[in-house]
Amino acid sequence: MLWLLWLLLPTFALYVWKKRNEYSRRRYCSVLDGTDDGDRLPKCIVTVGIFHPYANGGGGGERVLYCFLESLIEHFLVNRSHQHLRIVLYTGDDRIDKHELIQKAASRFNLPQLNKVEQHLHLVILRNRELLEPSRYPRFTLLCQSIAHIRVARHAFRQGERAGYFPQYWVDTTGCPFSYPVAKYFYGCKVIAYVHYPMISSDMTERVRNRCAEFNNDATIANSSLRSNCKYAYYRMFSWIYYTAGCCTDRVMVNSTWTYEHIFHMWRIKADIVYPPCGDMAYVTDNNIERKPWILSISQFRPEKNQLLQLQAMRWLLRNYKDEIHQEFPTIKLVLLGSCRNEEDVNRVEMLKGKAKEYGIAENVDFIVNASFQKLTYYLQNCTVGIHTMCKEHFGIGIVEMMAAGLIVIAHNSGGPAFDIIQEGAGYLADTVEEYGQHVYNILRTPTLKLAEMQQLSAASVKRRFSDAQFRQKLLAVWESII
Incomplete structure (x- = not known):
């Protein structure tokens, strides 16, 4: 077999040379x-x-x-x-x-x-x-x-x-x-x-x-x-x-x-x-407008994006702060906005919808698939919290978009979000369901003036570093x- 390999290698090299x-x-x-x-x-x-x-x-x-x-x-x-x-x-x-x-x-x-x-x-x-x-x-x-x-x-x-x-x-x-x-x-x-x-x-x-x-x-x-x-x-x-x-x-x-x-x-x-x-941040608006108690996720519906963890964090939040949420934030909602590349991604969306029903939170979760820029802008201007759950995310353009629009983002404590994007005072890092849920609740209860300061710091930090x-x-x- 060795002699055959020695014969094939120069033949292949000659073929590559002639082709090139x-x-x-x-x-x-x-x-x-x-x-x-x-x-x-x-x-x-x-x-x-x-x-x-x-x-x-x-x-x-x-x-x-x-x-x-x-x-x-x-x-x-x-x-x-x-x-x-x-x-x-x-x-x-x-x-x-x-x-x-x-x-x-x-x-x-x-x-x-x-x-x-x-x-x-x-x-x-x-x-x-x-x-x-x-x-x-x-x-x-x-x-x-x-x-x-x-x-x-x-x-x-x-x-x-x-x-x-x-x-x-x-x-x-x-x-x-x-x-x-x-x-x-x-x-x-x-x-x-x-x-x-x-x-x-x-x-x-x-x-x-x-x-x-x-x-x-x-x-x-x-x-x-x-x-x-x-x-x-x-x-x-x-x-x-x-x-x-x-x-x-x-x-x-x-x-x-x-x-x-x-x-x-x-x-x-x-x-x-x-x-x-990450865009020229044209959708950044006056941070003094009243935002809704909505949590926004921007990512493709791929397995590594781990949107299931977002649903679990939402379930934890609604279970552990049931009375407080009902009294203070009755319109709370998790919005999963992303694109589907193929049938596998479409099936994953259906699986996530099934999990939302199983967790009893379907009424508090919206799925927005293949949204236009106008629809993306609407949610960036109206949501308060951003959430991103991929472990070892290489960068995270969706995170930057949310921060630029004034959302307070909670991202996984690893990869690009930890190394490059989330700076002290401009967002939060988390690992577990409990940490994500607790951060969401803390952000929603942050006093208006303090929240406005964080929003301005968050938007300024990404606009300076990640523009077109x-x-x-x-x-x-x-x-x-x-x-």
Whole structure:
């Protein structure tokens, strides 16, 4: 078998070399734009491929994507007029055209300038996007998803070739690291990664080693010493494979201090911390208006967001302060506002609704799915408390949005919220159901003047650090160093 391996390796290397040379030749032939727009010389085309299979989503990752597009195009129009920018967006959203995609994103994320993007944007539809769904792989999920990254990335380049697109730059804004070696070695692209969350981290490995049951470590494995040891070995092996993928990057940006530390640990790369764009806080209103005793949650309906803990905290609050709540805050309500990416997320919403009924709090809980920016603004202006329950959240754009609007936020005492967002006096951190419930009650009973001070401090702290302008400035500084 060893002789066969030695035979296959140079054969594969020769195939990669020939493929890359052929692709480079075709790309070179496409870099001159035949339409000179009145100039004497044709413009050089810079083609940027952006890999974002779920571009029609409504989460923080999609806001990063569209602010990235907007910033890049504006920069080229102003500072690189001698070049023609062509952006190729690889997405699996085949039921929506380019115009509708841009219009929905502009409305959803309050980005009116996004309309400038359309003439520079070209869509390549990924027909095999479903391969990326983790629900397809109940066992060896990470390894199977890695293979899926490779298959979908190869498919993306082939689809792009048929349409005449040959990117010089491959930008991943969604978290598919095993597309990097495909782009780097098969197609000779420079690889830029914006990492929201490491695919595997030392925290995950330690949880398996310590046999802690969580959403990504099944109780049947955690309860078995043999299975835990096997999974630990598997995670260690995968960590090395993940490291090799990270070595294929030319530049890495991360969204928080927490992500930076984990990426440095896994890839041994010093990344650039570029905080996500959280809007220009246009919805911030006069904090003296009377808000309702409503608790707002903003997050996608994914298992790691742990909205179940929010329902449990609400149940604890209504049980332990039943009389006080009835007398002082009879209209108390928990509002779960978020987006659904697929059928699995829709089913999770139905499960949460069932749990609310089971806990006897259904009348005090509202579910708002795939809300418009106008509806989001309404709740940001009327709620008093913000709640976020994901453990080891990488950043938390929803937290920033709530703080900017004057809500007092209670977030999990870990990850980005603890490291980067919640500052002393501008919010609370919690771990347990009891802590969340108690903080909610304390905030609702805070005197009006004290509450107004906290709201102003909260809004000022995030507006200064996490605006769209700050994102553009840091992003373009990184981009100029690459191009």
